[in-house]
Amino acid sequence: MMLAVALFLPALAPAASVYETQTEFLSRAFSGSPPGPGITWLSGERKVTVRELLGHDYPALRLRYWCRAGRSAWVLNEIGKELPITVGVVIERDYINSLRVLTYRENRGGEVATPAFTDQFSRVALEDGGALDANIDGISGATLSVKALTRLARVALFLHTDSGCKDGA
Amino acid sequence: MARKKSRASVVRRLHRSVGATTALFIIFMVLSGLAINHSNGLGFDQRHVSQPFLLDWYGLAGPESISNFALGDDWLSFAGSQLYLNGKSVATISSGVGAVSSRDMLIAAGSEELLLLDHDGNLIERIAWGPPGADRIESIGLLPGNVVVVQSAGQLWRADSDLLNWQHADGTGISPIWPASVSVPAAIHQAITRQYRGDGLSLERVLLDVHSGRIFGSIGIFIYDLLALAVGFLAISGLIFWLRGRRNKSNL
Numbered sequence: 001m002m003l004a005v006a007l008f009l010p011a012l013a014p015a016a017s018v019y020e021t022q023t024e025f026l027s028r029a030f031s032g033s034p035p036g037p038g039i040t041w042l043s044g045e046r047k048v049t050v051r052e053l054l055g056h057d058y059p060a061l062r063l064r065y066w067c068r069a070g071r072s073a074w075v076l077n078e079i080g081k082e083l084p085i086t087v088g089v090v091i092e093r094d095y096i097n098s099l100r101v102l103t104y105r106e107n108r109g110g111e112v113a114t115p116a117f118t119d120q121f122s123r124v125a126l127e128d129g130g131a132l133d134a135n136i137d138g139i140s141g142a143t144l145s146v147k148a149l150t151r152l153a154r155v156a157l158f159l160h161t162d163s164g165c166k167d168g169a
Numbered sequence: 170m171a172r173k174k175s176r177a178s179v180v181r182r183l184h185r186s187v188g189a190t191t192a193l194f195i196i197f198m199v200l201s202g203l204a205i206n207h208s209n210g211l212g213f214d215q216r217h218v219s220q221p222f223l224l225d226w227y228g229l230a231g232p233e234s235i236s237n238f239a240l241g242d243d244w245l246s247f248a249g250s251q252l253y254l255n256g257k258s259v260a261t262i263s264s265g266v267g268a269v270s271s272r273d274m275l276i277a278a279g280s281e282e283l284l285l286l287d288h289d290g291n292l293i294e295r296i297a298w299g300p301p302g303a304d305r306i307e308s309i310g311l312l313p314g315n316v317v318v319v320q321s322a323g324q325l326w327r328a329d330s331d332l333l334n335w336q337h338a339d340g341t342g343i344s345p346i347w348p349a350s351v352s353v354p355a356a357i358h359q360a361i362t363r364q365y366r367g368d369g370l371s372l373e374r375v376l377l378d379v380h381s382g383r384i385f386g387s388i389g390i391f392i393y394d395l396l397a398l399a400v401g402f403l404a405i406s407g408l409i410f411w412l413r414g415r416r417n418k419s420n421l
Binding site: 021022023036037039059060061062063064077081082 | 209214285287291292293294295297299301331333334
């Protein structure tokens with residue numbers, strides 16, 4: 001009986017929480033009229049740098065992004081403990097304009113989706129060594145999710161510069 | 170006084186025998202508890218159990234159905250929410266509906282997403298399906314020139330060469346090829362079934378169930394309850410003996 005209950009636990013786990021769809025995110029990022037997507041391939045030096053920032057390879061070989069007039073939007077995924085967290089990051093010039101959790105799938109640690117936490121990333125930039133130039137306060141019980149979002153913020157800032165969007169490309 | 174001493178002697182004997190009986194259990198709980206505490210670092214949450222007797226014990230069966238698509242020399246197969254390339258698990262996907270090959274990419278369609286893979290099974294991109302006005306993906310096919318086309322709610326959607334943008338296509342005058350599921354070689358079928366069963370059970374899950382006694386069902390939990398009470402008895406009786414020893418020392 002208890003074995004059956006234990007086996008069914010994953011099925012009883014809460015479904016993914018969708019806070020914002022990709023379409024809504026892009027609409028918000030570009031005031032209702034997002035540009036067409038571009039592609040960046042994660043290969044060569046770019047792949048190596050992303051690996052250094054994440055601590056592992058990004059689980060895809062190409063990424064799409066949206067860029068207009070020095071502002072870019074990225075939808076990235078990173079595993080917190082077991083499941084990927086989908087995050088939307090808007091970068092403007094050298095800093096993060098906004099970072100929002102679009103979909104959270106883990107059982108615990110969903111506090112990272114609250115604006116009180118994600119607002120800490122606003123106006124944060126990347127230092128030369130690849131670290132963020134501001135301290136992000138952690139959340140007790142959500143350490144892995146906090147780290148995942150921090151890693152994605154670093155990757156998005158790097159890709160923004162690397163894609164040439166920063167210079168208005 | 171003699172009666173009190175005799176009772177103390179019985180408790181002391183009981184303390185010894187319970188201690189000896191539960192010693193192995195305590196050692197086992199300590200070791201399994203340590204393993205569970207560090208299961209992330211040791212990778213137990215990522216490792217899957219493949220021993221048939223354990224999978225049978227947990228009642229993990231093979232997939233209800235496997236749909237396979239032949240793409241040149243490669244086989245893409247859907248089983249449950251898993252996607253397999255040539256019998257090797259490569260990704261998860263929402264309800265697989267079909268697969269095609271175009272421009273050196275393998276494209277697997279789920280009802281809500283498209284997965285682009287290279288021929289080694291590396292994920293190129295996971296594309297969430299959602300052109301404005303589109304419903305769930307019903308099937309994926311090819312138009313002449315290897316143009317990828319998707320059917321959704323009876324409507325056709327045509328992709329550009331990079332599969333970045335989708336345009337609603339008028340169905341008149343075009344006849345896409347819709348690949349159908351076919352039989353897969355027996356070796357690949359067996360490999361998929363073996364992995365599908367194993368993927369459902371992590372080593373961490375087994376450790377947790379062994380640690381809590383759940384792996385043996387309600388009897389296991391009952392036995393673990395008894396052993397836990399025995400450990401509690403040891404703690405209390407040990408404390409009493411220690412206090413009594415201190416008192417006797419101070420009386421001397």
